[in-house]
Amino acid sequence: MSQEVKRKRGETFESMMRRFSRRVQQSGKLLQAKKIRFHTAEKSKNLQRASALRREELRKKREYLKKIGKLKEEFDTRNKYPRR
DSSP states (O other): OOOOOEEEEEEEHHHHHHHHHHHHHHHHHHHHHHTTTTOOOOOOOHHHHHHHHHHHHHHHHHHHHHHHOOOOOOOOOOTTSSSO
16 A cells, blocks of 8 residues: 655645655554564475585584694684684
8 A cells, every 4th residue: 555645835845755655654564664674484395404404514524624634723703813
């Protein structure tokens, strides 16, 4: 549902914009849009399982590479010094 405001006779543009802004604010559409802006749908159980398995596999691979010495030292981005 859109908000429509027509300019009244002798009304300034700023006045019309204030009236439009007030009408949009009172309709609640702006608040609703802000609420759903960053909403993400929940993943299905199968997708959650697949994601967890992939994370676990990557973690094991990193540990193995670290153990055999083929993985470079990781850096902490906050203070730019290597983690130990």
